[in-house]
Amino acid sequence: xxxxxxxxxxxxxxxxxxxxxxxxxxxxxxxxxxxxxxxxxxxxxxxxxxxxxxxxxxxxxxxxxxxxxxxxxxxxxxxxxxxxxxxxxxxxxxxxxxxxxxxxxxxxxxxxxxxxxxxxxxxxxxxxxxxxxxxxxxxxxxxxxxxxxxxxxxxxxxxxxxxxxxxxxxxxxxxxxxxxxxxxxxxxxxxxxxxxxxxxxxxxxxxxxxxxxxxxxxxxxxxxxxxxxxxxxxxxxxxxxxxxxxxxxxxxxxxxxxxxxxxxxxxxxxxxxxxxxxxxxxxxxxxxxxxxxxxxxxxxxxxxxxxxxxxxxxxxxxxxxxxxxxxxxxxxxxxxxxxxxxxxxxxxxxxxxxxxxxxxxxxxxxxxxxxxxxxxxxxxx
Amino acid sequence: xxxxxxxxxxxxxxxxxxxxxxxxxxxxxxxxxxxxxxxxxxxxxxxxxxxxxxxxxxxxxxxxxxxxxxxxxxxxxxxxxxxxxxxxxxxxxxxxxxxxxxxxxxxxxxxxxxxxxxxxxxxxxxxxxxxxxxxxxxxxxxxxxxxxxxxxxxxxxxxxxxxxxxxxxxxxxxxxxxxxxxxxxxxxxxxxxxxxxxxxxxxxxxxxxxxxxxxxxxxxxxxxxxxxxxxxxxxxxxxxxxxxxxx
Numbered sequence: 001x002x003x004x005x006x007x008x009x010x011x012x013x014x015x016x017x018x019x020x021x022x023x024x025x026x027x028x029x030x031x032x033x034x035x036x037x038x039x040x041x042x043x044x045x046x047x048x049x050x051x052x053x054x055x056x057x058x059x060x061x062x063x064x065x066x067x068x069x070x071x072x073x074x075x076x077x078x079x080x081x082x083x084x085x086x087x088x089x090x091x092x093x094x095x096x097x098x099x100x101x102x103x104x105x106x107x108x109x110x111x112x113x114x115x116x117x118x119x120x121x122x123x124x125x126x127x128x129x130x131x132x133x134x135x136x137x138x139x140x141x142x143x144x145x146x147x148x149x150x151x152x153x154x155x156x157x158x159x160x161x162x163x164x165x166x167x168x169x170x171x172x173x174x175x176x177x178x179x180x181x182x183x184x185x186x187x188x189x190x191x192x193x194x195x196x197x198x199x200x201x202x203x204x205x206x207x208x209x210x211x212x213x214x215x216x217x218x219x220x221x222x223x224x225x226x227x228x229x230x231x232x233x234x235x236x237x238x239x240x241x242x243x244x245x246x247x248x249x250x251x252x253x254x255x256x257x258x259x260x261x262x263x264x265x266x267x268x269x270x271x272x273x274x275x276x277x278x279x280x281x282x283x284x285x286x287x288x289x290x291x292x293x294x295x296x297x298x299x300x301x302x303x304x305x306x307x308x309x310x311x312x313x314x315x316x317x318x319x320x321x322x323x324x325x326x327x328x329x330x331x332x333x334x335x336x337x338x339x340x341x342x343x344x345x346x347x348x349x350x351x352x353x354x355x356x357x358x359x360x361x362x363x364x365x366x367x368x369x370x371x372x373x374x375x376x377x378x379x380x381x
Numbered sequence: 382x383x384x385x386x387x388x389x390x391x392x393x394x395x396x397x398x399x400x401x402x403x404x405x406x407x408x409x410x411x412x413x414x415x416x417x418x419x420x421x422x423x424x425x426x427x428x429x430x431x432x433x434x435x436x437x438x439x440x441x442x443x444x445x446x447x448x449x450x451x452x453x454x455x456x457x458x459x460x461x462x463x464x465x466x467x468x469x470x471x472x473x474x475x476x477x478x479x480x481x482x483x484x485x486x487x488x489x490x491x492x493x494x495x496x497x498x499x500x501x502x503x504x505x506x507x508x509x510x511x512x513x514x515x516x517x518x519x520x521x522x523x524x525x526x527x528x529x530x531x532x533x534x535x536x537x538x539x540x541x542x543x544x545x546x547x548x549x550x551x552x553x554x555x556x557x558x559x560x561x562x563x564x565x566x567x568x569x570x571x572x573x574x575x576x577x578x579x580x581x582x583x584x585x586x587x588x589x590x591x592x593x594x595x596x597x598x599x600x601x602x603x604x605x606x607x608x609x610x611x612x613x614x615x616x617x618x619x620x621x622x623x624x625x626x627x628x
Contacts, residue, residue: 274473280466282491283486283487296475
């Protein structure tokens, strides 16, 4: 019942007002808060002290490794090891290798520019106002086509730029390309699969069920191996599909199966009365789905969808098994340099920061989107 | 005022599995007529009106709307629906769209009206149910009575020849029933053919041309209000039903 649904997640006051019913100066108020919340009981006091001690130990260690004992260029390997902290000199020497991998060194501005272009496209698409009107949607579509064209020209060459074969694309651009193209494509494929799985047409329904169950039953690694080894056997000899494209297709197929099940969950949460309302207004299947059912279903599954996208972003590192160098692969390549023998923490720390930043922004964006939609629909079901 | 037969049930039977929900229904509704269907719950009255726009199928007999024989399976229901509006017990507004968007969606996507024209039409219908000032709000921000009036406006935006009401006031708090019935009375004055499943006997008496009483899937009475409410002419079944809902 629409009108009876109460708003969920009412904020419950977690910090109680100070016990004395008068206004205190800020310092006193802060002390009172600490006293009541952190040292309210013996058990609380013990927990607080243990946590403080742990924070201190970890903080001291981090500070030592990251700053105090760390050495920057022109430190040598020897000096770094003697100091005992992070060897930023190693990272200063290798960061371009980690970011752009085997891409020709003097051409590194191209993947850098491609990344910036890609990031602007994604960020522009994340702003709701970009999609607010029909004209803007047309613009966005055009901008995406142009932008993707730009990315591909930048990366592969042409128009006066020297050509760079796809097998040399590596590092962060490869990871981002696999992830973003994968997410966008698997989103649309997953919607079709989810609708197909609930279709009233038996052939469509069974094809979708078989697809989803088979793909879900196979590990991603084996799918990547198949894409790498078996497709050349199946395709005619003169058709050469780059490794990247094959891996990309394997990713899309794999995650579409999972995402389809997530979206199906959302579709099932839409009450039959919404379908009845669409029918009663004379709306056909696609009109109902596109304008009424899917917008509601997709909103419900935003958290699980973003969960899957984060997994997808990280799982791109599995392309390492078909000898492509993603961000993790290039970090491994960096540590293999005999000049910096034995160092690896700095490289992994560097890519970990990148991974965390990207994943955290994704989950932040999903929370923000949920709040935005929630506040607009307020009390409604 | 009342014209050609518009809706015709001929000997219609319907089962849910082994449950026989409609038994030998014969009913004709003429153009411009206002018919109220009442009866105890489970008597098949809602099911009967769901056949008129093909939201439910039937197994035997024939339902004809505007001369078209209606069968969900034949795909004929789809053509009929743009001429038949429906108001549901639970409103069934689209919660992710604003009131205005709720009203514009079908006219734009089904009738192909341009946005401006659809919005003008929507504002006109919203004004008629006296809720134009809420056009930018979302359904969840409105009261039940307001939501139901939006639902009525949304249906009317398709300019239907027939309006079906499935217990439009039974999900409402008592103080909101009046505003919805008022909107329905306005509509009745416009000459739209109305079939209304309701227990609001005051509304039935004031507005209906005929009142149909159903019981256990059968039509047991079909009479104008004057006869339906006249103790000297009404059948024992009608008397029992009226006593029940008044009690």
